[in-house]
Amino acid sequence: MTEPRRLAVIHTGGTIASRPSPDGRGVTPQQAPSVPGLRGVEISDFQPFTLPSPHVTPAHMLRLARLVAQVAPAHDGVIVTHGTDTLEETAFLLHLLLPATIPVVLTGSMRHMGEVSWDGPGNLLDAAQVALHPKTRGRGALVVFGGDLFDARTVTKIHTTAVDAFGGYPGPIGRIDRVGQAAHIEYFAMPEARTPYRPEHLEARVEILYAYAGWQGEGYAEACARADGLVIAALGTGNLPAELLPLIEQTEKPVVIATRTHAGPVLPVYGYPGGGATLVAAGAIPASFLNAHKARLLLLTLLSLGLDRAAVRRVFEEDAF
Ligand SMILES: NC(=O)C[C@H](N)C(=O)O
Known part of the structure; x- marks a missing residue:
């Protein structure tokens, strides 16, 4: 038997x-x-x-x-x-x-x-x-x-x-x-090898802000003061209204740029104020292909592990998730 x-x-x-x-x-x-x-x-x-x-x-x-x-x-x-x-x-x-x-x-x-x-x-x-x-x-x-x-x-x-x-x-x-x-x-494909993250807790605070036409950064300063890191569900390939650029330039905490569009990567393409290239030059981190709520969980995990902004950037850049 x-x-x-x-x-x-x-x-x-x-x-x-x-x-x-x-x-x-x-x-x-x-x-x-x-x-x-x-x-x-x-x-x-x-x-x-x-x-x-x-x-x-x-x-x-x-x-x-x-x-x-x-x-x-x-x-x-x-x-x-x-x-x-x-x-x-x-x-x-x-x-x-x-x-x-x-x-x-x-x-x-x-x-x-x-x-x-x-x-x-x-x-x-x-x-x-x-x-x-x-x-x-x-x-x-x-x-x-x-x-x-x-x-x-x-x-x-x-x-x-x-x-x-x-x-x-x-x-x-x-x-x-x-x-x-x-x-x-x-x-339809073979499995991929990867190393899990092992945080002791998930107590870092990460908030999501949702971009829209005409957003002038309302809520950004408050969220930034409360949180250890931010995720923005931005527009298209990761662009924002011009008013957000100086706010992101002044932020030391990690700001991850995801997209509210339902598919596709975030890329530093556009060079107008608030365009993805200017946000990345200002220190923002593209979320790769993760949606905003998954990018939040990854950032929450990395910050709970004590990673600094440069190390967080590497994880997102290398798709190490
Ligand atoms: N279909 C569902 O399970 C929806 C329900 N509101 C939940 O997520 O708990």
Whole structure:
């Protein structure tokens, strides 16, 4: 007889654990779902917290990363159920903090268990089969949703209600389908080696500012005074209105320039005041291809490790994440 494979399922809340609350005030996380239809798999459930994902903080993510590292050696795969609103942030932090040798797959649902179109069971089964599959070894944290497999660095929530809620440029790195009962899993690229970051805490303060036509820097000075570092969701390839240039020139703290555009890199192309080239010359750090909220988590991790602005710049420049 073959040994059963061991799967750890870590429940954290979200719609996948939700139902309408008895008081009629709306849908809330209540009950962890179970993984359907897996034969020859021994499941251990863990429930470190049960939260809607807008309530999840970097401190919860750090706790979760430690729990995954703790349970992984005794299991063949780990899945994490999570609310979809901040799922990509938790996935990216697990990617940053855990070695790629731990197969950890995050999933959730867009419809709750009381709805006819409840998408929890399919996503759970997909996540479990992906986590346990030999081709998943060495890929670290992944997101599985609607049959698509996503890299934690590029995945993002692209729809507020659709069941295929996740995407992001350049798209999925793999796919799970079924032939009869058997899972058919393909990856479109080989895994990459990388070294995880190991912060003791995530207590640095990093805030995000969102650029818009006509922004004159309102809120910048206040955010800069409070925070250890800033991320700006800038325009296009990382450009800002001219008024921001002198503010950034005067800032000693790291200012990372991401983009509010949904795909593509931040590059020092434009030389008009506030153009990307002038911001970089003023000391700002381009976020590469990370969206603003993932750039924030990377900056938060690096500042919590005590890196200075020059060292932070190198990490972003070298895509060392
Ligand atoms: N589909 C979901 O899970 C959304 C929910 N608001 C959450 O992120 O917790």
